[in-house]
């Protein structure tokens with residue numbers, strides 16, 4: 354049974370091919386914080402465009418350290434074969450006759466060129482998310498929310514045009530479909546499986562895809578090892594009211610484990626998101642003798658001040674330091690002692706009850 358009608362995609366594809374032929378340069382962009390579907394469909398589109406012999410580029414503007422490690426591996430493995438550029442390079446290269454192809458999103462605020470989107474005279478959108486009032490305004494748009502993924506749509510376009518693409522591209526497209534279908538457990542149609550079959554015939558390999566996922570899982574566990582179970586201790590500072598709660602995390606079982614600065618930063622962000630804490634400090638060795646501390650605070654705790662007290666810097670919410678030491682626990686103790694330096698004086702503290710009573714007072718005046 355045909356779940357989707359090919360005709361709409363076929364006519365979009367024809368129009369897109371016409372515009373590609375008339376363009377000087379083609380820029381492809383997926384959503385920020387790219388996942389396997391954004392990067393897989395972008396690389397698939399890169400293959401789609403290749404036969405027209407146009408200058409083409411994929412824009413990835415995220416901080417490389419913050420990109421999921423499986424996606425980062427794909428980007429690193431392809432840097433020599435694919436023109437992967439950042440937003441600044443894109444703005445330098447683009448001319449009046451350049452085209453932007455947006456994939457795996459249809460919202461201007463989700464792509465790195467969002468605020469400069471008006472510089473493009475031609476924009477195409479390929480996506481599987483619902484269209485809304487905020488969607489990019491262009492006539493060259495294919496959105497099919499019944500498709501599992503942008504990778505599924507792009508694979509269909511490649512196959513319709515009988516484009517030759519290699520096993521690696523097939524792998525990236527299959528990874529995109531696998532991610533968005535939660536490994537073929539949801540959002541699949543007969544077409545999704547049909548497309549997957551064709552990708553496997555082209556040389557895609559589920560083991561390769563599984564390894565990409567494993568890569569993400571391993572880095573996830575590595576970050577989690579900083580904060581899980583007894584690796585996080587919580588201290589309560591009762592000098593101010595309500596008492597302030599602060600968490601301190603490090604790998605206590607294997608304190609000499611090596612992390613990246615970004616691992617500590619991600620762990621500290623997660624603590625703020627999931628645990629009821631006013632500030633969080635995550636410590637890890639980034640080198641045999643250097644400990645990095647990522648600190649996150651909020652309205653009541655100025656972590657910048659606390660980091661300054663140990664030689665680092667930052668602002669109220671976000672701060673850090675690197676300290677040469679053989680004893681990570683000594684640093685932790687120093688931080689525990691220094692937290693009161695960063696606690697806002699009671700006048701500065703925004704008391705939710707106070708806000709509430711002010712709001713009520715205002716309302717009764719009306």
Ligand SMILES: [Mn+2]
Pocket residue numbers: 390391457481502503533
């Ligand atoms: Mn997607």
